Structures are given as structure tokens and as C-alpha cells.
Amino acid sequence: MRQSIPLGPSLALTAAFLLGTVGSAIYLLNGMAPSGAFLFLYFIAVCWAFSWWVLADCRRLGVPTSVDHGWFVFQIWPLAVPYHLLKTRRLAGCAFMAGFVALFLATWAVAMVVYFIGK
Numbered sequence: 001m002r003q004s005i006p007l008g009p010s011l012a013l014t015a016a017f018l019l020g021t022v023g024s025a026i027y028l029l030n031g032m033a034p035s036g037a038f039l040f041l042y043f044i045a046v047c048w049a050f051s052w053w054v055l056a057d058c059r060r061l062g063v064p065t066s067v068d069h070g071w072f073v074f075q076i077w078p079l080a081v082p083y084h085l086l087k088t089r090r091l092a093g094c095a096f097m098a099g100f101v102a103l104f105l106a107t108w109a110v111a112m113v114v115y116f117i118g119k
Contacts, residue, residue, distance in 0.1 A: 005056075005057065005060065006053075006056040006057075006060065008052070008056070009049060009052040009053035009055075009056045009057075010053065012045075012048075012049040012052060012053075013046075013049035013050065013053055013100075013103065014103060014107070015045075015049075016042070016045035016046045016048075016049045017046070017103060017104050017107040017108075018107045018110065018111075019042070019045070020042035020045065020046070020107075021104075021107045021108045021110065021111035022107075022110060022111045022114050023038060023042070024038075024042075024111065025111040025112065025114045025115040025118075026114070026118075028115060029114075029115060029118045029119065046077075047074045047075075047077055048074065050073065050074075050077040050080075050081055051070045051071075051073040051074040051077065052070070053081075054069075054070075054073045054077075054080065054081060054084050055069065055070050055073070057084070057088070058084075061088055063088060081097070081100070082097055085097055
């Protein structure tokens with residue numbers, strides 16, 4: 001019996017997307033571009049959350065990983081995450097990738113609501 005997908009990494013990814021998009025909306029409300037530090041932290045948070053998610057998924061599925069697999073995913077997550085999903089789930093991996101895109105779009109929609117309410 002397979003375990004369900006770990007909740008912690010999924011929540012971390014949701015929080016990273018949400019804080020980044022809502023934070024950007026707040027910057028725009030104040031008529032400013034997001035600071036470099038904010039964008040850097042947003043980037044690091046997304047990389048870290050995707051790395052954690054892939055490592056937890058590998059553990060759950062019993063996929064062997066190398067010692068520095070998390071660091072590898074952290075550095076090239078835009079390539080590593082789709083590869084991992086297609087390798088472990090075949091065509092169903094496309095649905096997972098669509099789910100990640102939908103998650104980002106949902107947090108972006110929340111940011112737009114924050115922006116228009118604050119305007």
C-alpha cells in the first residue's frame with residue numbers, strides 16, 4: 001500500500017507561491033518594484049520547496065537517490081521536476097505538472113484579489 005503524498009512539502013510549495021505572489025502584489029500596490037532581496041528569497045523558497053517535494057516523493061515511492069540528489073534538484077528544478085514526474089508516473093506525471101501550474105495560478109489569483117481589494 002502506497003503512502004499518500006507528504007503534506008509538509010506540498011504546504012511549503014503552496015506557502016512559497018502564495019507569499020511570493022501576494023508579496024509582489026503588495027509591492028505593486030505601493031507603486032514599487034519587488035526588491036532584489038525579496039525576489040531572491042522567493043526564488044530560494046520555490047527551489048527549496050520543489051527539492052523537498054521531490055525528495056519526499058522519492059522516499060514515498062522507494063526511488064533510490066544519490067547523496068546530493070536534493071541539491072541537484074534545487075539547482076535545476078525546472079528540468080528535474082518534470083523529469084521526475086514523467087519517470088515515476090509516466091503520462092500521469094503530466095497531470096501532476098498541470099497541478100503545480102494550477103497551484104501557482106491559484107496563488108496568483110489570490111494575489112490579484114489582494115491587489116484589487118487594496119487599490
